[in-house]
Amino acid sequence: MAGNRTLxxxxxxxxxxxFTGKIIAQIMEAGFAVKAMKLMHLTEKEAGIxxxxxxxxxxxxxxxxxxxxxxxxxxxLEKDNAVADFRKLIGATNPAExxxxxxxxxYAENVGKNAVHGSDSDENAHIEGNFFFNITxxxx
Ligand code: ADP
Ligand code: MG
Numbered sequence: 089m090a091g092n093r094t095l096x097x098x099x100x101x102x103x104x105x106x107f108t109g110k111i112i113a114q115i116m117e118a119g120f121a122v123k124a125m126k127l128m129h130l131t132e133k134e135a136g137i138x139x140x141x142x143x144x145x146x147x148x149x150x151x152x153x154x155x156x157x158x159x160x161x162x163x164x165l166e167k168d169n170a171v172a173d174f175r176k177l178i179g180a181t182n183p184a185e186x187x188x189x190x191x192x193x194x195y196a197e198n199v200g201k202n203a204v205h206g207s208d209s210d211e212n213a214h215i216e217g218n219f220f221f222n223i224t225x226x227x228x
């Protein structure tokens with residue numbers, strides 16, 4: 089059975105451009121409930137750990153620098169089939185390839201500065217949720 093939680097981050101590009109409220113509204117209108125949320129600024133070390141799976145990719149350094157460049161808003165979201173439904177809501181990694189009306193099509197700048205993160209599996213949703221939030225910061 090598909091899990092019901094996913095982890096998103098409204099990334100520094102979208103936060104700095106003032107899109108946080110609109111993105112949260114679109115997420116909630118799509119039927120996701122917010123179970124945890126905060127505004128924070130990742131250090132380079134923390135961003136490096138979060139994206140450790142991409143360590144060998146050529147864009148890793150750029151990604152870590154970007155994700156630690158300003159405030160971001162991580163959130164735990166709940167909905168049936170959360171991981172797959174959320175990836176559909178945000179669209180392809182590259183906004184040029186993202187379906188019309190998706191969060192990345194609307195708000196992303198390019199393949200790196202792409203406005204939002206979405207977990208890619210139930211297992212990673214759990215790991216990523218616990219990376220940002222402890223039990224006192226989650227509801228339900
Ligand atoms: P997604 O976020 O859609 O799951 P990936 O897991 O493949 O995509 O990549 C993680 C993040 O790394 C992307 O969201 C994006 O910020 C960045 N990234 C991916 N591909 C590139 C690229 N070719 N150049 C620069 N940054 C990239
Ligand atoms: Mg990914």
